[in-house]
Amino acid sequence: EDKVVQSPLSLVVHEGDTVTLNCSYEVTNFRSLLWYKQEKKAPTFLFMLTSSGIEKKSGRLSSILDKKELFSILNITATQTGDSAIYLCAVEATGTASKLTFGTGTRLQVTL
Amino acid sequence: NAGVTQTPKFRILKIGQSMTLQCTQDMNHNYMYWYRQDPGMGLKLIYYSVGAGITDKGEVPNGYNVSRSTTEDFPLRLELAAPSQTSVYFCASSRGQSGELFFGEGSRLTVL
Numbered sequence: 001e002d003k004v005v006q007s008p009l010s011l012v013v014h015e016g017d018t019v020t021l022n023c024s025y026e027v028t029n030f031r032s033l034l035w036y037k038q039e040k041k042a043p044t045f046l047f048m049l050t051s052s053g054i055e056k057k058s059g060r061l062s063s064i065l066d067k068k069e070l071f072s073i074l075n076i077t078a079t080q081t082g083d084s085a086i087y088l089c090a091v092e093a094t095g096t097a098s099k100l101t102f103g104t105g106t107r108l109q110v111t112l
Numbered sequence: 113n114a115g116v117t118q119t120p121k122f123r124i125l126k127i128g129q130s131m132t133l134q135c136t137q138d139m140n141h142n143y144m145y146w147y148r149q150d151p152g153m154g155l156k157l158i159y160y161s162v163g164a165g166i167t168d169k170g171e172v173p174n175g176y177n178v179s180r181s182t183t184e185d186f187p188l189r190l191e192l193a194a195p196s197q198t199s200v201y202f203c204a205s206s207r208g209q210s211g212e213l214f215f216g217e218g219s220r221l222t223v224l
Contacts, residue, residue: 004154031210042116042202042215043155088154097143097162098206098213099170102154 002027004103006089012109017079021106023089024071033065033072034100036088043088046074079110114138118203118216125193125223133188133219135203143206144186145170145213146178148199155202161186162209193223 003026013019025033032050036043047056049065049072056063060079065072076083086107090100116137125131137144142163147155157170161180175197177189186205190197200220204213 034212041217043213044215045212048211090155092210095209097145097160097168097209098211099145099157099160100155100213101171102147102156104152104154 002091002093002101004089004091004101006087006103006106008106009104010107010109012111013079015079015081015110015112017110018075018077019079019108021074021076021087021089021108022071023073023103025089025091025101025103026070027091027093027101029094030067030091031094032092034090034092035063035072035074036090038086038088038105039084046087076108079108081110081112084108084110116203116205116214116216118201118219120219121217122220123222125190125221127193127195127223129193130189130191131193131221132190133201133203133221135186135188135216136184137186137203137205137214138184139205139207139214140183141205141207141214142183143209144180145204145206146176146186146188147202147204148172149202149218150199158188158201190221195223197221198223 035046054065086105146158159178
């Protein structure tokens with residue numbers, strides 16, 4: 001059974017801090033790892049990492065994938081209150097559809 | 113663009129009642145999914161579809177049924193509601209068989 005474990009479960013930081021969120025996984029026939037941000041409602045896509053793309057960056061957010069050690073990290077620098085959300089990690093195995101296995105998420109709260 | 117639209121947003125059911133959660137997308141995506149999200153748990157895949165007329169079970173299909181008569185619509189049916197089905201339900205779609213999922217805003221269902 002595919003498995004995704006995220007840590008920490010929750011985190012409170014001050015605006016301007018840098019945070020690192022962790023995701024470890026076990027999956028048969030790995031295809032990709034994805035990060036999503038969930039504020040009040042729907043998860044929104046952040047990054048997808050694959051064997052051919054193990055590092056991604058967008059503004060203050062960046063992510064790397066270590067396929068050997070089976071983990072990924074999501075970094076957020078210079079955090080802002082708008083970064084407060086649940087961050088979800090998911091893995092995808094090869095197959096006929098994008099059936100994702102999600103972790104339970106890390107709840108990040110950024111305070112002033 | 114509307115993206116993925118779910119209705120209703122909220123619903124309270126009595127044990128044993130039936131209902132259908134509606135999901136429609138206007139992105140011409142072949143792949144569609146239903147997930148449920150329980151507090152402290154990751155999103156779990158209920159059913160998915162790779163195209164009109166084709167559906168398959170996910171990780172937690174018991175108590176649910178789906179149909180896919182058109183590319184746009186992917187309704188989820190609960191036949192005999194049980195308290196264990198109290199959850200937030202998300203419909204999603206993807207362009208291809210791998211990659212970014214686009215989520216609807218969710219439907220919060222309570223079974224009493």
